[in-house]
Amino acid sequence: xxxxxxFIRRLxxxxxxxxxLADRLQGLPGPVLELGLGNGRTYDHLRERFPGRPIFxxxxxxxxxxDCIPPADQLRLGDFRETLPAYAAEGQPPAVLIHADxxxxxxxxxxxxxxxxxxSWARILxxxxxxxxxxxxxxxxxxxxxxxxxxxxxxxxxYCREN
Amino acid sequence: xxxxxxFIRRLxxxxxxxxxLADRLQGLPGPVLELGLGNGRTYDHLRERFPGRPIFxxxxxxxxxxDCIPPADQLRLGDFRETLPAYAAEGQPPAVLIHADxxxxxxxxxxxxxxxxxxSWARILxxxxxxxxxxxxxxxxxxxxxxxxxxxxxxxxxYCREN
Numbered sequence: 001x002x003x004x005x006x007f008i009r010r011l012x013x014x015x016x017x018x019x020x021l022a023d024r025l026q027g028l029p030g031p032v033l034e035l036g037l038g039n040g041r042t043y044d045h046l047r048e049r050f051p052g053r054p055i056f057x058x059x060x061x062x063x064x065x066x067d068c069i070p071p072a073d074q075l076r077l078g079d080f081r082e083t084l085p086a087y088a089a090e091g092q093p094p095a096v097l098i099h100a101d102x103x104x105x106x107x108x109x110x111x112x113x114x115x116x117x118x119x120s121w122a123r124i125l126x127x128x129x130x131x132x133x134x135x136x137x138x139x140x141x142x143x144x145x146x147x148x149x150x151x152x153x154x155x156x157x158x159y160c161r162e163n
Numbered sequence: 164x165x166x167x168x169x170f171i172r173r174l175x176x177x178x179x180x181x182x183x184l185a186d187r188l189q190g191l192p193g194p195v196l197e198l199g200l201g202n203g204r205t206y207d208h209l210r211e212r213f214p215g216r217p218i219f220x221x222x223x224x225x226x227x228x229x230d231c232i233p234p235a236d237q238l239r240l241g242d243f244r245e246t247l248p249a250y251a252a253e254g255q256p257p258a259v260l261i262h263a264d265x266x267x268x269x270x271x272x273x274x275x276x277x278x279x280x281x282x283s284w285a286r287i288l289x290x291x292x293x294x295x296x297x298x299x300x301x302x303x304x305x306x307x308x309x310x311x312x313x314x315x316x317x318x319x320x321x322y323c324r325e326n
Contacts, residue, residue: 003231004208008174015167045167065268068166105228 010134013147013155014101015045017132020148021097021158022049030096030126031056033087035080035117040068042101050097058083080113084120094126100133110135122161131159173297176310176318177264178208180295183311184260184321185212193259193289194219196250198243198280203231205264213260221246243276247283257289263296273298285324294322 032050034043037059044067046055057070058080076083080102098121103110114135121131122141131142134156142159195213197206200222207230209218220233221243239246243265261284266273277298284294285304294305297319305322 002208002211003202003204003228004174004178007204008171008178011167011171011174015171039166041166041170045165048165065166 009152010155013151014042014132014134016148016151017156017158018042018045018049018099021130021132025050025096025130028096028126028128030093030129033058033095033098033124035059035084035098035100035102037062037064037068037070040064042099043070044068046099053096056087056092056095058087080117084117084124088120088123092124094129095124096126096129098125098129098131098133100131100135103134111137125161127161127163129161131157131161133157133159172315173318176314177205177295177297179311179314180319180321181205181208181212181262184293184295188213188259188293191259191289191291193256193292196221196258196261196287198222198247198261198263198265200225200227200231200233203227205262206233207231209262216259219250219255219258221250243280247280247287251283251286255287257292258287259289259292261288261292261294261296263294263298266297274300288324290324290326292324294320294324296320296322 031054032046034046034055034057037043037057043055043057054074055070056074056076058076061077062069076087100114102113114133114137118137118139122139125131136157142161145158145160147153147156147158194217195209197209197218197220200206200220206218206220217237218233219237219239221239224240225232239250263277265276277296277300281300281302285302288294299320305324308321308323310316310319310321
């Protein structure tokens with residue numbers, strides 16, 4: 001399997017997970033959080049699948065396509081380790097979905113980042129809300145959720161905050 | 164359709180085209196040319212699908228994953244408009260495949276770039292060889308080839324040099 005094959009599978013897995021959660025979260029109010037704007041492709045997909053909800057976007061800087069730049073009041077720029085705790089202290093409504101596509105080429109550093117952010121995510125996530133992450137991350141508040149059909153085990157990770 | 168949807172379709176179209184050409188080009192000797200290394204995902208795919216052939220890679224600089232960096236003697240760094248004519252003058256064996264994923268966000272500039280490079284491609288391509296491009300590009304030496312099943316019209320472009 002080439003890196004092109006792997007990349008396509010990862011994007012398909014991401015999309016399948018987000019689409020499945022969009023269905024499951026209908027009727028549960030609350031904002032969505034997107035960690036990592038990048039070129040804005042996934043943000044654009046979230047806008048389509050979660051219409052009418054605020055989508056708060058976290059990244060170091062804005063480098064997205066001009067059509068995919070969030071409104072300024074929904075952007076939180078800086079290091080995740082600073083912007084997530086600051087957001088958690090803002091008093092926004094609990095989030096129904098946190099999407100964390102935060103992996104870099106360094107697997108150990110990526111897992112450590114997810115572990116460092118987990119306490120903030122736990123503060124932010126609504127009961128019944130979901131965390132979709134490219135990194136496995138444990139926390140007493142959430143439990144793993146089976147992946148949608150077509151997503152290979154380990155390629156993405158879904159967790160639900162039960163209550 | 165979101166930008167994520169569009170991106171996945173474009174990558175799938177690229178892969179379907181390259182896989183189809185790998186089948187059709189078995190038995191015809193000659194190198195492959197890859198225009199645009201980027202992170203090296205498609206180069207990695209070409210290595211898998213065209214084993215044993217030299218793959219000459221053209222880009223402004225090397226910014227690929229360490230596992231996907233071509234050997235130095237198969238790298239041609241600089242502006243395509245300079246490196247392609249220079250390569251054509253090297254006297255390498257005629258190429259069986261030129262893969263040109265050269266589009267930028269500027270459609271007019273991308274089409275102009277393809278038109279500017281077409282004379283060099285025509286010099287480089289072997290009789291029976293193919294050009295696979297993300298840009299439509301006409302030249303007396305080649306004719307359009309039907310796209311493989313699953314590839315939407317206009318998403319990729321295939322041409323064959325008949326003789």
